[in-house]
Amino acid sequence: MLNFVFPAPLAKLVTQLPVAPPSRVFSMLANRLLWPALKTLDWQPLVGRRYAIRVKDLGFSLRFTVTQHGFAPIRGAPDLTISATARDFLLLLSRREDPDTLFFSRRLVSEGDTELGLTIKNLLDALDPESVLHHLPKPLADAAQRLMGA
């Protein structure tokens, strides 16, 4: 089991940030690090829709949309909101937990357009993790591999 708790002082600092900067930072980092691997997927049904990832324990939301060229921050009401703790998001990202498992145990909540949520889940499930690791800078790829291993 992944033993990950977000350090409290850091969490406190993050919760004090307004919504916009985390969303902007997220989009920027995701475009730099993940988009080279993600752009091979069929994003057509997801382009232009509005998403929010709510990290419950850190008290912030990442709001963004998807364009032909990557992620872009947004403001306003999303079509789909996915909520979980930072630890559970990491478990999902590292493929250590199945989203349905977290959903049954109420650790993952999806609100809004259910079909959109399922489409994203299935799109990301079909992504070969090797292709993502391959595009990451080496220290990050090593860290991700450690997270997925164990």
Next chain:
Amino acid sequence: MPLDLICPAGSLVSLKAAIDYGADAVYMGFRDNTNARAFPGLNFDEAQAAEGLRYAHDRGRRVLLALNTYPQPDSWSRWTGAVDRAAKLGMDAVILADAGLMRYAVKQHPQLRLHLSVQGSATSYEAVNLYREHFGIQRAVLPRVLSLPQVENVVRHTDVEIELFGFGGLCVMVEGRCLLSSYCTGESPNSAGVCSPPKAVQWTDTPAGLESRLNGVLLDRYGKNEKAGYPTLCKGRFEVGGETYYAIEEPTSLNTLDLLPEMLKIGIAAIKIEGRQRSPAYVTQVTKVWRAAIDAVKKNADSFKPTPAWQAELNKLSEGQSHTLGAYHRPWK
């Protein structure tokens, strides 16, 4: 070999995980409503199916294709086209429910191996043998309504291999005949390929609890610490006679690890794991446990006992509050 492990694959990543962790075969569907897990973004296009077949065959495993919904007259060619593609790709078997489609497959592709889907609802050896006589089916997946002695009776009176569900979500068990969701959505599971079309599903977190609705109809409201289930009409809680409860079926998962020695003794050909809609993490976890369990029972059936670690791992993955032996175990029978 008896007790082959058949694992679900909703994507190439899941297929590879199932093969890597010891499935003898995987089952998949094409990207449309010709199979009963027709979710957006799930399943295989032709190129992915070909790659999956290559991956499995290189490792001496098999791939089965679920074509287990019922064709409608205006879209008959979609289903026959899927049979043709399966034959062209070299699928090790197709899992069919519709007799008309079986007839088509036998005529057009006599070399293609046919399995009778659970959706075919054959519960007696007479029914299984009828499919054998007419269409030469090699295997039948039995609906989850029979007790083990009843299963044994089927096995004893047929040459057809018998496959049983071993683990995963349960349904109200009118497989192949369920129309329930069409009362809410106008779409029945057996033609649309899903029980609850995602476009009709709505989740809302309210002060009273997490609510699921199907096309506006309230299915359930989960209290703070209650485990949630899939948003299907059969597993909702309804007010009946002044009481609110699971009026049709409680959401539980089937888990038959305890029954493996008996299944081996009866001569069950294969154990099927439910869950093509689940993610690669589920496929990995469930395949690991079932591979270990089947290996253990084959080594020594008399001393076989599921380990608490296996049960804990499977419980964690389950829908609903608990797991059950389903209809297989009926002490009163």
